[in-house]
Amino acid sequence: MSVTAPRLMTHPLRVAVFAAEPRRLATLSRWVRDFGHVVVTASENPSVVLTDAVVAATGNLPTVALGTDREGFQARLPSDASPEQIDAALRAVAVGLSVTIAEESGRGFEAVHEDDERTLLTPREVEVLTAVSNGLTNKEIARELGISRHTVKFHIESLMRKLGVSSRAEAVSKSMRLKLLEPYRL
């Protein structure tokens, strides 16, 4: 059972993605694609720009900038913004809105988060989810963990079922929200 939330804008955007590191570029591009947009180069008539740490000057296109103090962008998000936040910001700036992240007034004193036993992942699923959130493809995950691509797919389907999500990007953002990959140090 999965429920898809209504979207602000349903037609795909043409997004030019910039990041200094190839791995970061790959991750951001994958998130953008996973939300149904098209990743294009700067010369392919993009409708919006997503830039990490301001690696590119972007003319007058609506821009979502990650991890920068510089003014003048339609959206400014922290560098650890979730895929869902980035997607929402891209859609918002594309229709002429500007976006800032809500000021966090301190997180508050918190109990250690003990997970619900029913949705606990297996050790393999934890490894696969970590690799997915690092932006690796199934092929790369298979190579890194020394298992077949078929097995990787099996684990991804299983963890998506446990998390109640229908895409990799959703799995990553939900696991961030539930702090599924955040370790407790003792």
Place this chain on the structure above:
Amino acid sequence: MPNPHSPLVQFSDALSALTAGARGFLAEIRTKDGHRVSGVLWKSDAVVVSEQALPEASEYEVRVADRIVKARLAGRDGGTNVAVLRLESEITATLPPAAIPLAGSLALALGMSANGITARLAILRSVGEAWESLAGGTIDHRITLDSPIGPSEEGGPVLAADGAILGISTRGAGRQSLVIPASTIERVVGVLLEKGSVERGWLGVALRPVALPEALRPDDSQRVGLMVMDVGADSPAAKAGILAGDILLSAGGAPATRFGKIARQLGANSIGKKIQITLARAGAVVTSEATIAARKAG
């Protein structure tokens, strides 16, 4: 006709009397740059405040019991959200006795704001068992209030209906209002005054709970283990031969099903002691022994 004998008037009078009576121990703490937080005069030379609410400063100005006294930080314990300021000159403390928290009972949460004393009438929304904070402390009861707590009010006293003290108010995650119980504060204050910090045991592992595959379950009832994501260099865990990827099955005889069960074995008196550890590694069960070290502050 006003009715001075109405039970509502008696109730109201009782609340305002409790509030007025708190002037002897409800403290206001100010820093030079204009920050203001609330606290409680716990001993004649010590004021307790909420650790997360207290800004860093070399010196604080404490206003309590119609006195203004300079104070310095004696110590912080992020694990229980308690910080203690040591007063430069003593003030006679009039702290009420500790109250026993009961779910559903009334509480008065007091604090300080720019307009003086603030009072919030609350109900003890829930009173749970001992719990572990994300920062590694054990708190004797999980007490939540049904009333919000303002930023400057945090750390003020929470009183029971009879005037006994339940603890200090603390802003929790998701805008929950918590109470750090008086018994927990009492335990921490002495240690902070004496040593400046609360020691905790340290193994040097980063853990994530995982579902145990059937073949690795020590018995049918244990379906969860704690996977070792990372081992600190030169940590007790590293010296015991624990590796990233191992799955902790038990420690000190307790099944490793929840973080709290392991954290509870790493109190101050655990330091230097040996702890038996069983792990699942590459499909087999491995036994090891680690010597618990002291966790570095921060």
